[in-house]
Amino acid sequence: MSLFWRIFLLNAAVLAVALALLMLGPVTVSTPVLLTEALILTGGLSAMLVANAVLLRIGLAPLERLSRTMGTIDLLRPGHRLAVTGHAGIAALIRAFNTMLDRLEAERATSSARALSAQEAERRRIAQELHDEIGQTLTAVLLELKRVADQAPPAVRDQLHQVQETTRNSLDEIRRIARRLRPGVLDELGLASALRALAGEFATAGLTVRPSVDNDLPELGREAELVLYRVAQEALTNAARHADASHVVLTLRRRPGGVELCIRDDGRGLGDAVEGAGIRGMRERALLIGAELTVGPAGGRGSEVRLRVPSSQEPVADG
Incomplete structure (x- = not known):
């Protein structure tokens, strides 16, 4: 009726x-x-x-x-x-x-997989261009500056050395950006080494990051490792830029049926702030591999990002 x-x-x-x-x-x-x-x-x-x-x-x-x-x-919290x-x-x-x-x-899972796959491809392309084009150009500039400085009078030589140092710092910064865009260490040395290297990069920016990674991690797919790395990268970026944190603890532990990534900082916490694009991006990545992401207070002061990833993963479609 x-x-x-x-x-x-x-x-x-x-x-x-x-x-x-x-x-x-x-x-x-x-x-x-x-x-x-x-x-x-x-x-x-x-x-x-x-x-x-x-x-x-x-x-x-x-x-x-x-x-x-x-x-x-909320489609980012399915089921x-x-x-x-x-x-x-x-x-x-x-x-x-x-x-x-x-x-x-x-449909959202399919479109998100294609979008994130395209995003990773674009990151690789930009990183390659930064390394091959701009990096090589700045290296050539450094060599030319050295040649000119060797032939310049002493009064000009000191100024040229300062320009050399500025150019060298710019080259190091470009290489650092390229590494963050395309984590080659993830493919070359594995997830544990990539997370430790990531913690070291943020530590140089004035943030104390203490990594703790289990050595007996289960076999994870390439997509799962990339999601773990990107979530850790985004969480550390938020802690450094928005949370006013001074100390961060990054842990990756083996759990029954998978692994658990936890990033905890001592910043000002989330409060009543609306989730931004960074956190929603982490949720989308977690959905692609069937992982569970929770973002909330750290029990006292600060915030905590926790990602639970099952060990068996299906590859994400690259569209």
Whole structure:
């Protein structure tokens, strides 16, 4: 039975009961209406309205639950589904909503995988250009400056040495950016060494990072290792730029069925701030490999990012 007919019949039943009571009961209406009759009719109308409201509240309760869920659903936290309750039309509507969520989550996972794969390819391309083009150009400039400085008079030589030092620092900075864009150490030395090297990079920026990585990590897929590295990178970036933290503890532990990455800082914490693009990006990466990401307070002062990754991973489609 459709929702229209259910509401219609509920109202019809209330009106029919009221009519039967009026016809069969001892109540009559005089002209003009007496005070007692007016009180009886007012009471009957109130009873009709209350009965109608209760019946409609019961009948439309599943729709209210559906409306609340539609307003709070987040595709970055998948798996939430409504229990199929109610009659005919309402149950069909809830089933359609659950089916829509299944389709949206699948489509988002596919599109996110393609977008992140394209992003990693673009990172590799930019890192390669920084290393091959700009890096080689600055190296040539350094060599030319050295040649000119060797032939320059002493008064100019000191200035040229300062320019050399500035150019060398710029070259080191470009190489550091290229390494962050394309973590070659991840492919060459593995996840544990890559995380330790990442902690060392942030330590040079004034942030004390204490890494602790288990040596007996289970076999993880390439995509899972890349997600772990990128989540750690983003969490350390947030701690350095936004949290006003001075100490960070980075741990990667073996857990039953997988591994757990935890980054805990002593900064000002998250407070009531809305999740930014960085945290949402971490959630999207976690979804791609079936991992569970939690971001919250660190128990005292600061914040904590925790990523639980199962050991068996399917490769992410590169689109």
